Amino acid sequence: MTADRKTILYVDDDADDRELLTDAITHADPEVNVVFSENGLEALTYLGKLKDKGEGFPGLIILDLNMPYMDGKTTFEKLRSDKDMQGIPVVILTSSEKQADKTLFNNMGVVFHTKPTTVSGLGQIVDQMIGVCRKD
């Protein structure tokens, strides 16, 4: 399955964050399209549908950790155990400042971002994310 290098799937239950990040991404690269899921379960269902239809997976999944129904950690494990989806790049974007969470994901080679508090911080994170998404 070919990847859709112009689409980012953003999984987060927080509407403000979804709006902020989408604005920042669209601002940085108007060609990139952001789709949302409000939790892990919804994201997996969405990806399952793409798989059934044979459409390309997003170029990047941005995953929050604290979410209802299915949290980010479980979602990540499910993604990695699916042979079709395990290749999709994932970055963590969370408000959790737990050192243990950070260590866990860093050890697996997954980029871990704490949600920024400044516009410039947000810009930096977004540039990195677009870089990962559009990478051929």
Add this chain to the structure above:
Amino acid sequence: MTAPSLQDAPCLYFSATDEGFITSVNKTLCYHLGYRQEDLIGQKQDRIFTLPTRIFQQTHLFPLLKMQGHTEEIYITLLTKEGEWLPVLLNAVRREVAGVNLTEYVAIIVHNRKKFEDELVAAKKAAEAALNENTVLLRAKQDLQHHAEMLDQQMALVSKQNEELRQFNHVVTHEMQEPLRKLLMFSNMLLEEAGDANTKTVKKLKSVTEQMRQTLSGLQQYVWLIETPVVYSTFSLQTLVTSLTADLRQEHPLVTISIITVELPDLTADKTQIALLLKELMVNAIRFRKEPDAVTINFSASVVQENTFRNISDKYQYTDFLRIECRDDGMGFDGIYKDQVFELFKRLHSVSGRGVGLALCKKIVQKHGGTMKIDSEVGSGTAITILLPWLPKNTNTRTNVEEGFEINENDS
């Protein structure tokens, strides 16, 4: 006269008048008391009665015989010629013979009766004591059961309260962190767009929010620490200090940070937590430096013997502890406040940070079973002394502290 068949009968026989004179005795009686028949006949019966028997005879036996004419199974003692007491059971009948009132006595020797009786009494007493003891034991068991139930209820309550506290912690540290972060983000956006008139107000808003965010962040770390078990591994203290120094030099490019280390050994402890501890100490030293652009921190360590009992007086067990000292040349503080600095949110300096730093450090040391003390004087720096149990290398155990995040033993 005594009938011939009675002479050798296996019982002691005698008869006496109401006045107490013996009128006849059989051979068996004479044999056992050591008299000849002629020694006794015509004599007062008191001769063969012991003193208690004499009294009993006058006060009880004789009145009874006069009243009902007979009596059975009376336990008395007879007196032998040698003066020994012979225990007997006595039956007696009083009747009129040829116009004279005569009492006939038949006695059988009961040498062992007293012994049996004593044994019986002793057995009864023992049985009573055992019953008593059993009752006491039963009551104690009931009490114990009752206490166990109470304890169980208390433990359930404590466990429930702990869970509530954990939830409360989560709300405080996570749910409140989120709106604050957004407040910061939005005020930052506002700051970029705002005209000069509003800039000052927005900056203030931002600063207050940032302060609160830092406090919450510290609290979050504190709560995390409480819930996380200690994972032991052996690592080089020297390497750790060196790497922390490099990080801090990067974070504070305008301050010359000099670190002097003396004999820092390999340590077996939780590396993540010890790194956090040392970093807090170094950050404090930098934050409260005396010179505007320089600070010197001395680290030294040595193995010492300390008493493991700290709360029980008169109990001593000396074991090895690693004594780590961290001394800076900063502004210091008045020594009278040295207990306060370990309290949560106790800030002595107005330039202070989150207010959890040293509380966090103390918690880490406590979780390792160690102690920590601070000495300071205004203008002459601060010295922090940490005592950590000195464990053999490669002690890869975890403390059993509730559930926490699994931490890879080789990482960080």
